[in-house]
Every structure is written in structure tokens, then in C-alpha cells.
Amino acid sequence: MFEIEYKGANSVIISTKKSTLVVDPKLSLVGLRDVSTKDAVELATEARFALGAETARLNIEGPGEYGVAEFDIKGIAAQRHLDSESEPLISTIYRVEINETRIAIIGNIYEKLSETQLEEIGLIDILIIPVGGNGYTLDATGAATITRSIDPKIVIPVHYADAGIKYEVVQDALETFTKELGAPVEELPKFKLKQAAPLPAVLTTIVLARA
Numbered sequence: 001m002f003e004i005e006y007k008g009a010n011s012v013i014i015s016t017k018k019s020t021l022v023v024d025p026k027l028s029l030v031g032l033r034d035v036s037t038k039d040a041v042e043l044a045t046e047a048r049f050a051l052g053a054e055t056a057r058l059n060i061e062g063p064g065e066y067g068v069a070e071f072d073i074k075g076i077a078a079q080r081h082l083d084s085e086s087e088p089l090i091s092t093i094y095r096v097e098i099n100e101t102r103i104a105i106i107g108n109i110y111e112k113l114s115e116t117q118l119e120e121i122g123l124i125d126i127l128i129i130p131v132g133g134n135g136y137t138l139d140a141t142g143a144a145t146i147t148r149s150i151d152p153k154i155v156i157p158v159h160y161a162d163a164g165i166k167y168e169v170v171q172d173a174l175e176t177f178t179k180e181l182g183a184p185v186e187e188l189p190k191f192k193l194k195q196a197a198p199l200p201a202v203l204t205t206i207v208l209a210r211a
Contacts (some may be wrong), residue, residue, distance in 0.1 A: 002098050004191040006208035008032050009167075010045060010107060010159050014097065019057075023094075023105055023128075024049035031166035035100035039151055041068055045107025046080070049088060062092050072097040076120045079110040093121065101125050101193060104150060110158075111142030113149060125199055126191075127152040130159030132171030140172060140180040152201050153199040155183070156191065156206050164210070178205055 008110045010024040012034065023043045025035035037056040044050035044061045052059050058068050063075040074095040094105040098108065104121055106129040113121075127150055133139025137159050147155050160174040178185050183203045191206050193199075 001192065001193045002101070004126075004128075004208065005211050006156070007160065008165050008210050010049065011035055012105075012128055012156070012158065012208075013040075013154065014071075014098070014103070016070050019071065021071055021086060021096065023069075024107070025051050030162075030168075036079060041073075041094075043094060043105070045094070046090060049107075049118065054112070058090065060094075070098055074120065074124060076117055078107070078113075078117065079152070080108055082136050083156070093117065095121055095124070099195065103128065104152070106130065106138070106146065108137045109144060111138055118149060121150060124150050124152045126154045126156065128156045128158060131157045131177035132160045132167070133176075134169045134171060136167070136169045136171070140177040142182045143177055147203075152203065154191075154204055154206050155181070156208060162210065174207065178207075181205060 001015045001121045009030050011027055012023045020040040022035050022037045022040045025037050026049050028034050037053045040057040040114050041059055042059045050061050063077045066073040076093040078091045078093045080091045088095040091107045091109050096103040102124050104124045129143050130137035131143040157177050161171045183205045184203045187207045189209045
């Protein structure tokens with residue numbers, strides 16, 4: 001069993017009974033409290049979203065393969081949303097496996113994935129992806145395109161308009177993405193998946209309340 005909790009911006013916490021993984025914990029960039037990564041695996045889609053806490057179990061900020069606690073993690077280099085093809089790849093897509101469940105975590109990346117990147121990402125059950133747009137992250141159309149190309153069972157949108165968050169640029173409403181994707185929507189405080197529990201038969205958008 002594991003659960004996914006949304007903290008705002010690109011930050012989520014994925015936790016099992018024994019281990020915790022924290023994605024992009026530096027929420028002080030958007031006016032929220034940083035997420036503690038003490039004794040947790042800290043995962044950053046870009047270095048600027050990392051805390052680099054010495055008390056973390058492991059700090060991961062880039063491509064590579066990592067096996068830690070109950071997580072098998074693969075980092076895949078990606079072009080950042082507004083960077084040109086000639087610039088260094090400073091964003092990282094992550095594939096995280098927990099038992100037999102496969103999760104893809106997308107940061108602020110360019111809207112087109114190469115065949116090589118899609119092969120490295122592989123089959124995915126749950127996709128976590130930013131949707132706010134306006135030149136900072138993927139917009140609704142780009143996020144929907146990537147969602148369809150990865151073809152998960154569940155998509156969890158993050159980084160959209162929120163009155164309690166001070167984004168660098170205005171972010172689009174969540175509804176812009178859900179309408180663009182056109183998948184059934186479920187709203188939950190947290191996403192919980194019990195061992196051997198079935199995933200939805202068709203692509204489903206899971207909207208998590210910000211904790």
C-alpha cells in the first residue's frame with residue numbers, strides 16, 4: 001500500500017508504511033512552507049526545487065538509476081519548458097516503481113517527448129504532471145498531449161491556479177486541463193492504493209486537495 005499527497009506547485013509526497021519520497025520540496029519559492037525531507041528520499045525535477053537536506057535519506061537531482069528503501073527510481077534528462085534545444089538539459093523526468101506500480105513524475109518540461117524518452121519512461125500506471133501553463137509549465141494542451149502519449153491509468157495534475165500560492169506567473173485553472181483531457185474526474189484528499197487493488201479501467205483524472 002502507498003499514498004500520494006499533494007503539497008502545492010510540483011510537490012507531492014509518496015509514502016508507504018516504511019518509507020517516504022518527497023518531490024520538489026522547496027515550496028518557499030511560491031510562498032509556502034518547505035516540505036521536510038528528514039529521513040525521506042528527496043527527489044528534485046530541477047536543482048532549484050531541492051532542499052539538499054543533510055537529514056534526507058538520499059538526495060536525487062538528476063538522471064540515473066537509484067534503488068532506495070521501497071522505491072526503484074530512474075531519472076531521465078529532459079528539456080525545460082522554455083529552453084532551446086541547444087541548451088543543457090536541466091530538468092529530469094522520474095519513473096518510480098513501488099512494488100509493481102509504476103509512477104511517472106513530470107516537471108517543467110518541453111511539451112514534446114522523444115521516442116527515446118518515451119521508451120525510457122516505459123509503461124506507466126500513474127502520471128503526475130504540471131498543467132498551469134502561461135510560459136512557466138506545460139499548459140492544458142501540452143499536458144494532455146504528454147498524458148496521451150504516456151497512456152497511464154491515472155493522471156494527477158499539479159501546479160495550477162491556487163489563491164494560496166504565489167506563482168511567478170499566473171497559472172491556468174485546473175478545469176482548463178480537465179476539460180482539455182476529457183477524462184472522468186475524481187476528487188480526493190489523498191490517493192491511496194492498497195496492494196493488489198485494481199486501477200481504473202479507463203484513464204481517470206485524480207484531483208488531490210492541497211494538504
